[in-house]
Every structure is written in structure tokens, then in C-alpha cells.
Amino acid sequence: MSKITKVVVGIVVNENDKSLLIAKRQHGKELAGFWEFPGGKVEKEEQPLEALKRELYEEIGIMLTEAMLFTTKQHQYNDKVIDLAFFIVSAFEGIPYAKEGQALKEVGFDELHDFPMLEANKEIIDLLCQRYKVS
Secondary structure (H helix, E strand, O other): OOOEEEEEEEEEEOOOOOEEEEEEOOOOOOOOOOEEOOEEEOOOOOOHHHHHHHHHHHHHOOEEEEEEEEEEEEEEEOOEEEEEEEEEEEEEEOOOOOOOOOOEEEEEHHHHHHOOEOHHHHHHHHHHHHHOOOO
8 A cells, every 4th residue: 555645735826816826846856847836745743734834934935824725635646645635825924935946936827727737736726717717
């Protein structure tokens, strides 16, 4: 049986619900070159929301103040199973920046399909477009 890795994902939506933040996986990382929503692994003994706060600060320098669970799913990448929790980030302090040197881009919901996204995010993009009424 494959090991299950718990991961939290922050869907950082701008205040008028017209765009969101995506990050490009850096060279040298697994699945480099693909775009994703910021986030990362949940540490042992850490609650998902705590992990999201930590990851968003470490990756994009923001302090999460409000987030709501959007959906969860499991995804298999080769020999790994990833247990994903996607959160809509609706309030934070600070201005997002590429703290780890990764490319960051604010894109409209209708532009998401133009970027090579991680496989696990593709059906989430469809759900987001439905939620934010984007065709």
C-alpha cells in the first residue's frame, strides 16, 4: 500500500472574486514547471488550518486570517497517494510575494486552463469556475 501524504492547498482569491494566485513549481522540485495553488505538507500533530497558515507564510509571506474548507480529494502520483484539503483563502495580512523564488501570477478564473496545472488541481479548477460562475 502507498504511503498517504496529507497536503493543504490555499486558493487565494482576490477581494472582488475575479482572480486568484498560482505558483510555478521550481526546477529541482518534483513536477517542476507545473503551476499549482500555494500550500504544502501537513506536519505530524499539525491541524490542516495550522499547516495552511504556516505554508502560506513560508511560501508567499502572508498571514492567513480567514479560510474555509472548499473540498478534499485524494490523488495518486505514481507511487504516492496525496490526501488534499483545498481551502478558499478570503482574508490575509500582507502582500503575497515569491518568498522561495518561485514564479507567482494572479490570473482570472477563465485563464486557469491556459496554464499547465498539476493533475490533482484540474477538477478543482472546474469546481472553482462553477462556484465563481465563470464559463
